[in-house]
Amino acid sequence: MAKALKVGFVGTGGIAQAHLAAWNKCADAKVVALCDINPKALAASAEKWCVAPENLFSDYRKMLDSVELDIIDVCTPNSWHAKPTIAALKAGANVIVEKPVATSAREVEQMIAAGQEAGKLLMVAQVMRYSTEGQLCKHWVKQGLVGDIYWGRAEYLRRRGVPAWGAFTDAAASAGGPCYDIGVHVLDMALHLMDFPEPATVSAGTYLKLANKPSLMKHKIKRYTVPEDFAVALVRFADGRTLSLGASWALNTPQEINQVMVCGTKGGVTLWPPTLTTEQNGVLTNAGSQVSQFDGADGFYNECSAFAAAVKAGGPSPVPGEQALITQRILDGVYKSGEKQREVKV
Ligand SMILES: NC(=O)c1ccc[n+]([C@@H]2O[C@H](COP(=O)([O-])OP(=O)(O)OC[C@H]3O[C@@H](n4cnc5c(N)ncnc54)[C@H](O)[C@@H]3O)[C@@H](O)[C@H]2O)c1
Numbered sequence: 648m649a650k651a652l653k654v655g656f657v658g659t660g661g662i663a664q665a666h667l668a669a670w671n672k673c674a675d676a677k678v679v680a681l682c683d684i685n686p687k688a689l690a691a692s693a694e695k696w697c698v699a700p701e702n703l704f705s706d707y708r709k710m711l712d713s714v715e716l717d718i719i720d721v722c723t724p725n726s727w728h729a730k731p732t733i734a735a736l737k738a739g740a741n742v743i744v745e746k747p748v749a750t751s752a753r754e755v756e757q758m759i760a761a762g763q764e765a766g767k768l769l770m771v772a773q774v775m776r777y778s779t780e781g782q783l784c785k786h787w788v789k790q791g792l793v794g795d796i797y798w799g800r801a802e803y804l805r806r807r808g809v810p811a812w813g814a815f816t817d818a819a820a821s822a823g824g825p826c827y828d829i830g831v832h833v834l835d836m837a838l839h840l841m842d843f844p845e846p847a848t849v850s851a852g853t854y855l856k857l858a859n860k861p862s863l864m865k866h867k868i869k870r871y872t873v874p875e876d877f878a879v880a881l882v883r884f885a886d887g888r889t890l891s892l893g894a895s896w897a898l899n900t901p902q903e904i905n906q907v908m909v910c911g912t913k914g915g916v917t918l919w920p921p922t923l924t925t926e927q928n929g930v931l932t933n934a935g936s937q938v939s940q941f942d943g944a945d946g947f948y949n950e951c952s953a954f955a956a957a958v959k960a961g962g963p964s965p966v967p968g969e970q971a972l973i974t975q976r977i978l979d980g981v982y983k984s985g986e987k988q989r990e991v992k993v
Pocket residue numbers: 657658659660661662663682683684685688705707722723724725727745746747772774813814827828
């Protein structure tokens with residue numbers, strides 16, 4: 648049997664548990680080292696996932712120096728993605744990093760450069776692509792059933808869904824609000840379906856109107872320092888295509904709206920539920936598939952096993968830094984445009 652890939656973690660909090668479960672299911676990989684600055688989180692994960700005491704660290708640089716690892720899985724809050732990723736790539740490991748890839752295009756460029764210099768793979772954990780819905784929609788687009796896509800729509804609008812756990816609302820740790828937490832999922836999915844066109848401009852509004860009023864929320868918000876609770880944007884691409892983006896944790900709408908849709912010259916595709924809209928015998932027809940809403944658990948296994956296979960094959964990365972750089976440039980544009988209240992080049 649081929650040797651199992653050795654996996655190490657930086658950050659063993661909430662989402663790391665889903666990644667740990669996924670790696671545990673991968674036959675050709677084994678989690679052998681963990682790092683977290685929080686001793687309780689570290690000890691709990693070590694016990695649950697049976698990681699040897701000598702391979703537990705509070706400093707990722709010590710872990711990189713002490714254990715030879717094939718893959719580092721970075722599950723720290725957004726502001727602390729870039730540094731461990733770059734250090735791990737430089738140390739000769741391949742890196743899968745949680746979304747959003749980083750908090751500025753500059754950081755993403757540095758992450759890409761570190762991977763290129765080391766000859767190692769960088770993958771961004773955009774789990775929605777690995778859901779059944781995501782795979783089915785991409786399959787329809789790849790088959791040419793949609794034709795040339797000229798408009799994308801990416802919306803993740805929660806009515807009262809400000810996270811009251813973790814570091815999501817703390818600007819120092821997370822840098823952005825719903826755009827970085829949930830908007831990036833649907834933005835990446837729409838861009839993936841559109842084959843990552845070159846973005847030109849963004850015109851956005853960013854608002855903080857509801858979420859810093861704890862009485863409106865189910866849970867008490869300790870600290871709310873991220874810039875927005877709602878953002879809306881129109882992205883123009885260099886080739887004339889457009890994409891509408893919306894993301895909120897709190898918004899006065901009659902219902903939650905979570906949707907990714909792309910419209911093309913032959914048809915359209917909608918993610919939830921996966922639907923293909925085309926003309927059939929002179930009638931505009933919706934053909935769909937009844938799959939479950941966002942099958943996240945399988946998604947995490949699918950993305951980890953895709954990365955393991957890519958590492959074994961020597962590439963390419965299933966979700967490369969270059970694609971995440973386009974996503975990040977758009978998100979940088981959303982915040983800049985929202986702040987300046989005018990269209991910006993990205
Ligand atoms: N794919 C998804 O659906 C999904 C869902 C939730 C979160 N996320 C992303 O995952 C990341 C982590 O979110 P979370 O909810 O797991 O947060 P969390 O706060 O539950 O866990 C983060 C962990 O990182 C540790 N940490 C912080 N700095 C560190 C450092 N320098 N070295 C080592 N450990 C460090 C913290 O102590 C904590 O245990 C975020 O970027 C978030 O956007 C993705």
